[in-house]
Amino acid sequence: MGEAVGAYGWWILGVLLLVGELALPGVYLLFLGIGAMVVGANALVGLDLSWQSQLLGFVVVSGVAALLGHRRYGQRAKAPSGEPLNDRTARLVGRRARVSEAIRDGRGRVAVEDGWWNAEGPDLPVGAGVVVTAAKGSVLIVSALDREGSPKP
Structure with missing residues (x-):
């Protein structure tokens, strides 16, 4: 029962973070929400992980998601012609x-x-x-x- 509460807790946290992303400007909570959802999915399928392992997994997955997101979306923020956007x-x-x-x-x-x-x-x-x-x-x-x-x- 405790494992199910932990899995659902990660899912609830992930959904709250993703909903928060819609309400706040910028792309900050998206990657944390992805990390929480992945850890919740792992806990839900039956991986018996300690809370320390879950927290470490959350940090690692969120960090990787943020790096991949920066590579993907960080390139779009620059002007394609190299000219200053707002100057x-x-x-x-x-x-x-x-x-x-x-x-x-x-x-x-x-x-x-x-x-x-x-x-x-x-x-x-x-x-x-x-x-x-x-x-x-x-x-x-x-x-x-x-x-x-x-x-x-």
Whole structure:
């Protein structure tokens, strides 16, 4: 009877952890729930394991599940093209732009793609061509382009 309570206890713990995974953000309780369900299944089929062995099995199975999960799902979190996912200004580095508000005393605005951005760089008139060389927060660092469209030294 005590073994059945232990097996069902692991199953109940596993189900609670899996339900908790649905309620909480992130993928943390999933692997613990898998570990508890595996240990519960082993105890249910009649493996006579001490509580220490069950606890060790839970830790090992949860750890292996977490490693496999990280290998599988950790790769999906990265941008497929290698571009920063949530850093829009960093994605603009290397793009060409036009000065939309003259850069005076090192500050102005540039038009890049479909937006206008605050910029820092050499003093330039409206319409001058620039290339984005870096990003500092939401400010783009720009360099002037020569008449052929190449960056000036």
